[in-house]
Amino acid sequence: MTSNGVPLLDVRHLSKEFDQRRGFLGPRVSTRAVHDVTFTIEEGQTFGLVGESGSGKTTTGRCILRLIEPTSGEVWFRGTNVLKYSRQELRLARRHMQIVFQDPYSSLNPRMRARQIVEEPLIIHKQGTSAERRNRVAELFGLVGLDPAHLERYPHQFSGGQRQRIGLARALALNPSLIIADEPVSALDVSIQAQVINLLMDLQERLKLTYLFIAHDLRLVKHISVRVAIMYRGRIVELGPTAELFSAPQHPYTRALLSAVPVPDPDAKQQRIPVDAAWFEPALPLREVTTGHWAAI
Amino acid sequence: MTALLSVRGLTTAFDLGGRSVAAVNDISFEVRAGETLSLVGESGSGKSVTALSILRLVQPPGRIAGGSIVFRDRDLLTLPEAEMRRIRGAEIALIFQEPMTALNPVMTIGSQIAEALLVHGKANRTEARQRAIELLDAVRLPDPARRVRDYPHQLSGGMRQRVLIAIALACRPALLIADEPTTALDVTIQAEILDLLREMKSRFSLSLLLITHDLGVVAETADRVAVMYAGRIVEESPVREIFRIPKHPYTQGLLASMPGATPGTRLRAIEGTVPDIGALPPGCAFGPRCPQHFARCDTAPPPFFDVGVEHQARCYLHEPGNGGQK
Numbered sequence: 001m002t003s004n005g006v007p008l009l010d011v012r013h014l015s016k017e018f019d020q021r022r023g024f025l026g027p028r029v030s031t032r033a034v035h036d037v038t039f040t041i042e043e044g045q046t047f048g049l050v051g052e053s054g055s056g057k058t059t060t061g062r063c064i065l066r067l068i069e070p071t072s073g074e075v076w077f078r079g080t081n082v083l084k085y086s087r088q089e090l091r092l093a094r095r096h097m098q099i100v101f102q103d104p105y106s107s108l109n110p111r112m113r114a115r116q117i118v119e120e121p122l123i124i125h126k127q128g129t130s131a132e133r134r135n136r137v138a139e140l141f142g143l144v145g146l147d148p149a150h151l152e153r154y155p156h157q158f159s160g161g162q163r164q165r166i167g168l169a170r171a172l173a174l175n176p177s178l179i180i181a182d183e184p185v186s187a188l189d190v191s192i193q194a195q196v197i198n199l200l201m202d203l204q205e206r207l208k209l210t211y212l213f214i215a216h217d218l219r220l221v222k223h224i225s226v227r228v229a230i231m232y233r234g235r236i237v238e239l240g241p242t243a244e245l246f247s248a249p250q251h252p253y254t255r256a257l258l259s260a261v262p263v264p265d266p267d268a269k270q271q272r273i274p275v276d277a278a279w280f281e282p283a284l285p286l287r288e289v290t291t292g293h294w295a296a297i
Numbered sequence: 298m299t300a301l302l303s304v305r306g307l308t309t310a311f312d313l314g315g316r317s318v319a320a321v322n323d324i325s326f327e328v329r330a331g332e333t334l335s336l337v338g339e340s341g342s343g344k345s346v347t348a349l350s351i352l353r354l355v356q357p358p359g360r361i362a363g364g365s366i367v368f369r370d371r372d373l374l375t376l377p378e379a380e381m382r383r384i385r386g387a388e389i390a391l392i393f394q395e396p397m398t399a400l401n402p403v404m405t406i407g408s409q410i411a412e413a414l415l416v417h418g419k420a421n422r423t424e425a426r427q428r429a430i431e432l433l434d435a436v437r438l439p440d441p442a443r444r445v446r447d448y449p450h451q452l453s454g455g456m457r458q459r460v461l462i463a464i465a466l467a468c469r470p471a472l473l474i475a476d477e478p479t480t481a482l483d484v485t486i487q488a489e490i491l492d493l494l495r496e497m498k499s500r501f502s503l504s505l506l507l508i509t510h511d512l513g514v515v516a517e518t519a520d521r522v523a524v525m526y527a528g529r530i531v532e533e534s535p536v537r538e539i540f541r542i543p544k545h546p547y548t549q550g551l552l553a554s555m556p557g558a559t560p561g562t563r564l565r566a567i568e569g570t571v572p573d574i575g576a577l578p579p580g581c582a583f584g585p586r587c588p589q590h591f592a593r594c595d596t597a598p599p600p601f602f603d604v605g606v607e608h609q610a611r612c613y614l615h616e617p618g619n620g621g622q623k
């Protein structure tokens with residue numbers, strides 16, 4: 001909690017429907033990608049949003065930044081509703097909320113030098129003089145552990161892990177308070193994943209960052225998050241403090257998900273729980289099982 | 298156990314810009330009848346090139362530069378191409394990571410299974426159709442008699458991977474090479490496919506060469522493990538030993554870097570990055586990143602040293618006389 005008791009991010013009843021035509025001239029059908037999603041993130045914390053493909057976790061992240069316009073709901077950031085912002089207000093607010101994408105290979109413009117990629121948000125938001133920006137970019141390079149000697153290189157001249165650092169330096173350029181990290185390490189090799197996770201944790205401590213950490217890797221989410229929500233087909237099915245959710249999962253889907261994670265121990269024999277569609281019919285509302293631990297059961 | 302596949306001194310090089318770079322560098326291993334050997338490594342370690350080399354599917358500028366690959370008493374590297382074609386799919390089958398792109402989008406899945414049987418003369422058209430349904434049933438695709446007429450886009454990612462396994466098993470191969478078979482799948486689907494692979498392995502008396510980067514998948518599936526780094530196997534051992542008493546600092550680093558122990562703490566990352574295989578150091582390729590690096594490491598690439606029963610590591614820490622000391 002911040003001193004005045006308001007969470008940094010307060011998402012309420014967020015929904016997003018996509019309209020599609022079923023075939024050429026077919027009937028219009030709407031798909032609920034995100035359905036009545038509600039959660040809060042306290043300043044300086046990491047909140048993990050977990051789900052498999054099609055769960056709506058990525059759409060949720062983008063709706064918060066209005067990279068996708070949600071259909072309904074509210075997104076309160078420091079006590080104001082982002083969904084009510086004018087174009088101008090939204091532009092200013094984006095300084096405080098940034099996103100880091102999954103794929104370090106396609107999220108950086110291949111024709112721009114690393115320096116330009118990191119500097120671009122400063123130019124767009126008219127920050128500083130050219131010399132000041134140059135200093136800031138060098139500082140950001142140091143902050144994310146990149147060699148300032150490589151400022152003039154192009155993205156293809158960096159490894160995957162280094163590219164993710166460039167993406168992070170760009171996201172940090174405007175001193176945001178919230179970073180939405182959408183699968184930030186899932187495209188990286190195991191040994192490099194750990195480096196980037198360590199960097200994210202170091203930066204959080206130094207810059208007092210708040211993370212919405214979106215991922216499918218339960219081991220990583222467990223490691224980095226204070227609280228976690230599990231999504232399935234657009235809905236949150238369980239939400240709670242990380243340690244409690246992992247040790248005492250309440251929703252059968254959470255149990256199934258945990259049972260499916262391969263354990264790096266050849267002697268660990270765990271019983272897999274197959275996912276059963278009947279668990280979600282009808283969709284139940286979340287109820288508080290223990291303090292701060294909610295499940296749709 | 299006898300070796301079904303025996304790879305000796307395999308080197309696969311890529312001729313790039315006038316120089317030759319060994320993506321797979323003098324590797325030796327065997328896959329025994331009925332076992333699962335897992336090749337573990339990160340991107341660029343050479344594990345997929347190894348799979349392609351076994352089937353002689355390496356495309357120029359890549360070429361197999363040396364070694365032997367003996368499968369059922371025949372050296373695959375000296376067979377005429379026509380004979381090699383009879384082995385591919387019929388005796389050694391391959392499944393890939395991407396179930397989206399490995400299937401033909403304009404053919405029904407039934408026709409694609411039947412094609413595998415027809416090409417190898419294992420069945421006529423009527424039999425092939427019936428066999429396709431049986432195989433789809435074997436890989437637990439629901440309602441196989443109806444699904445056999447489906448096109449790939451009508452199936453989910455997990456179901457497509459089941460179809461690819463059905464195609465791979467159609468001609469009853471002795472060896473299945475699975476290259477990251479579950480990497481593109483969700484975790485619950487991955488669990489189902491790993492269970493299916495295990496079941497198919499005993500039902501069809503398969504040997505499995507499983508290529509993966511995921512140590513969790515290795516622990517659940519493999520009998521033995523070979524860890525690859527920068528084109529070489531750096532450690533080979535039974536699966537239990539690799540997790541209990543890893544001997545190569547790279548294997549130790551990979552295991553230690555996994556999240557798990559204490560949430561919220563720094564992970565024990567391996568520093569640095571995987572080297573460019575075109576510019577490897579003169580000594581151990583892992584040397585520059587190794588926390589236990591000492592002078593000997595820079596002299597020449599280390600050979601294998603025995604570190605246990607059927608357990609070897611390419612690391613000078615285990616050189617006799619060194620006593621594991623720096």
